[in-house]
Amino acid sequence: MDIRTAGIDDLDAVSDIASIVDPPHDGGDFDRAYYRHLMQHGRVVVAEASEIVVGYAAVIDVDGSQHLSDLFLHQDVRGHDVGRQLLDAVWKDGTAPRQTFASLHPAALPLYVRSGMTPRWPLLYLHGASERLPASSLVVEPCDASVAAGHEAEWLGWDRRIEYGYWSRRPEAQIFGVREGTTTIAVGCAVNSRGVHSLARLAYGDASDACDVVAAAARWCGEDVMVAVPGENPTVPTLIESGWRYIEHDLYCAGEPDLIDPQRLLPHPGFM
Ligand SMILES: CC(C)(COP(=O)(O)OP(=O)(O)OC[C@H]1O[C@@H](n2cnc3c(N)ncnc32)[C@H](O)[C@@H]1OP(=O)(O)O)[C@@H](O)C(=O)NCCC(=O)NCCS
Secondary structure: OEEEEOOHHHHHHHHHHHHHHOOOOOOOOOOHHHHHHHHHHOEEEEEEEOOEEEEEEEEEEEOOEEEEEEEEEOHHHOOOOHHHHHHHHHOOOOOOOEEEEEOOOOOHHHHHHHOOOEEEEEEEEEEEEHHHOOOOOOEEEEOOHHHHHHHHHHHHOOOOHHHHHHHHHOOOEEEEEEEEOOEEEEEEEEEEEOOEEEEEEEEEOOHHHHHHHHHHHHHHHOOEEEEEEEOOOOOHHHHHHOOOEEEEEEEEEEOOOOOOOOOOEEOOOOOO
């Protein structure tokens, strides 16, 4: 098995293996631009057997930390130490803290713990009817990506302009802002892929706005909406009490406790 750094010429091979081992679980379109973004702005390594890509791992920089976006192997090569080799190869350096959303595959968590990350909280995938959420008087409207990135920089202290480039260019996605009067209090990304509506990401400055902001943003996304919510986010009781269904969860693992604020972010699992 060869482990090597991938380049943009590997986009087809990585997209092919990803479409087999990590197809869209919600029935939406396969998002090839996601893999192009990883190759252009992150670090991707591949595992090759007889010159065929059988697995890959990808890391992007998030505010000085290394976020493991993906680690996927073809079924036939699992359980033979290839996951560990890919993981060892993909980290850029030994000092920047590491984080990821671990799947519940039994081999994933042990790898991440040995790689210096501690399991911290679940990322809950929930689905439900936006009309069942409490009423909100907040106004939601399309927002320029650079304006949204500017709000996040002010509220959360990080620069996500590069990822906003990806989110804003997805043909089925729309960046939005949530206003209270004339003041923007949240920004996010709504996706409608083959009629599957997702609140793909949401960030806001004040945790006490969370429930109101999610209710307004979900209505704007569509009637039935998917969302990924940190278990300790203030919206979780509201969503469950409003009849939203739990689908599955990942586990947020990180080398340091406060790399992100789960009270003020509904993260995009791949790019945070
Ligand atoms: C998760 C995945 C990347 C791991 O790669 P892998 O090559 O199969 O795993 P490895 O063989 O390198 O190592 C897994 C380790 O976990 C250990 N392990 C497996 N099941 C375990 C369990 N239930 N409890 C404790 N350790 C376990 C293995 O024994 C091994 O450790 P060892 O080398 O000391 O024996 C791969 O199985 C995969 O692609 N799974 C499906 C996709 C997925 O869920 N990816 C993770 C996304 S976050």
